[in-house]
Amino acid sequence: MYSNQPYQRNALGGLLQTMIFLFLLSGLLFAQGYDYGKHLTDEEKTVAAEWESQYLHPDQHKVLRILGDGVIERDDLVDGDVVVVKGTLILKGRVKGNVLALFSELELVRSAEVQGAVVCVDGKIWRESGAVIAGDIVEKDTGMTHERIRHSRRYGRHDEEEDDSDPSKRDWKYQKDLDEGLDGLWFDYNRVYGLTLGWNLPKLLWWEQTRRPFGLYGKIGYGFAAKRGQYQIGLQRRFFNDHPFSFGGDYHDLCDTEDRWIIGDTENSLAALFLREDFRDYYRKTGYNLFISQTILQSVNIRLDYRNDDIRNLERKTNWSVFGGKKKFHPNPDALPVMAEDVESVTSRNLESVQATVELDTRDSHTFPQSGWYLQAFGEQGKFTETDGLSFDRYIIDLRRYQQLGWDENLDIRLRAGTSQGVLPPMYWFDLGGISTLRGYHFKEFTGDRMVLANVEYRMNTAGSDWFLLDDFDLILFVDSGCAWFANGHDPAALSTYPVDAGIRSRAEATSWKDDFGSLTWSKMKTNVGLGLASRSGDFRIDVAKPTDHRDSDLVVTLRIKKPF
């Protein structure tokens, strides 16, 4: 008799074991160090070793290695030497050590600064006026001929000679955007405010770069479909340079969403404007926020927030887009519990909450990472002050590893989990399905106050090969697996109707945030597999995904202009 009992073991435990195995495997691969392998001939290896011994000092500096084409961006600082092999390196940022180009070309733009020597073996140095080179400039022609490596990446593939497990030892750092979007103009399009046009103050990064200890941030705009303005005005004071401590606060009236981890502002606006697809749900918040933030190590930041907001539901106000035919934007769900029929309706509720966020980030790039860790742990205690003290706690952890398996391969892994305690308002329910989550399923097909999600992507750098489509695209194989559910089988309708039934409320409040994960089994996990094609620069991508449990379901095709994670 057939039995599926072996598959009924705890899915979360199995998932964690799998993830730990993958992480350990990636650590082993990482520890193996670089090897030019088949990319250089024996003769080239001899030449490379000779020049490396002369210009690299691994005992004194760390070494960033790039095989094929690469870019060191304007805000990047390489705290060591750089070697590029068989490609073109475009240097826009700063290098503290030497730059050695082996069978490669170097392009130094105006903003480039090299504190050591620039050495090019069997290649040319292209230097714009304004580029600073403090040391020697050497071009050497060995007379050898070389096959180029057909790579083209926004960020160079690199390997490091030292362990980066300590985030303070990162080889290079990047300046992270503190907010998405353009400086100055504020443009947004969604189904609840329609077109919002306005003005952004400079990003906090700008104030830091201009060495001011304070930063004024915020924006003001008008949503034409909602016929309502939005604004935010805030001030941050910053202390210390090495390990900055800052505090500040802002006052605001904004359309907000919990779905930024799924899709960014710009990409969602374009999807809504052109394709009539809005991948976020919204609520309106009016109030203030106070925060303190401390950077402990170069890559670790802790932040505490106190928030006091009046929360309001928002309705769909527009159904217009450039394309989209007869499609309609889906309705915007209620952010707040629905009032029972015998209760006087209120238009807003005051939410008071304390949030803590710990972030560790050792990724080599914010937009197109190829190596490093990212961890974000978030916790919030919240209370609706005007509704019988209805309260909740919620916790979200997001752990990512970007691992190079070789010059031509990457393994990217994300594990995300969310849980809660008490009566979680609908705007904070965890949703899975669709882009960036379970890509083979419908958008937000699964909802709950518990959530686990794993995404694994194996990326092959096939761009530049001579194979038909793969000449222009990288190939990506991915697997998504996850589940969202309500603890102890709580009825979402009952949880989202005010006043919440006393029995349901007491059971919800008695349920710990740790509870009910034991009931998760593999059979409950939703899994899809898929194939993706991504442009070399990573800013255009097509995913095709299929669920493993729906035999007759269609393939789900997704077009993206950003990496899902």
Next chain:
Amino acid sequence: MRTALLFIGSFLLCTGIAWADDNLEKATIEKTFPVRGEMTLSLRIDGGEVELLRNEDDDCQVFVEHNKEKCRAEVNFDEKTRELEIYVDHDNWSMTKSGDANNSNYAKVRVKLPHRPDLSIDAVVKAGKLDFTLGDLHLVNLEVKSWAGEARVDFDKPNRCDLKTMDFDFKVGEVKLLNLGNARFEEADINSNIGEMTLDFNGEHVDRAMVRIDLEIGETTIIVPDDIGVKARVSKFLFLSNVQYPNWFEQDGSYYYSRNYKDEKKSLYLIISTGIGELNLRVDKSDE
């Protein structure tokens, strides 16, 4: 396409047209300045035909023909700074329109440049026709900006010194930059917004040079000689641009290398940002 683009450019610039009287009185300015050492030519022209060419003598000769009732023109030479400023200001845009040969209301500016002094040229022409023949001069800096109209710049003979600055910015119109290899530049910036453009890098004095080329809308042809190693990095604008290249080049991702790139000491690096339209790379074979 050329006609359409010129039409768009003219339409944009000639909004609010009032047709000019053909019988308005014309005036001419003719001046000659002896120049030694160095000279800066500053052109600020609202509209007209602007011609620059070489003078075999050491003098700088200026000829300006304009309609003095509808147009103000000044020619000033500061002997201390050795700056020659030519200024043509029309009362309205209609005056920049060209009529027939006899009744044209175009301002006409012709400057014969001396070939011995170190020259800097800074030209801003809002609308009109540019025809610069700049070979065999001591040109040190060249900045040209044109808002609308045809432009032709030809280094028919090698420049006599290194050209430190070469910066072209064309908004609308057909542009031909010829024999740029004679300009003796190391770095250049060329921007074209709307219109056909031809960039010809033939010439005798490319040692190692890089050119940043920013294109928006229109067809662009880049001609390179086969005695220079050429590398081009092409950043495409989505799928709306197309690159055509002969088998003299081989593609490696977004890079294009001429077959002689590694062997030739003379090298040219083209950093091209394409817009909407076709980009043609062509090679001029010396044995053909």
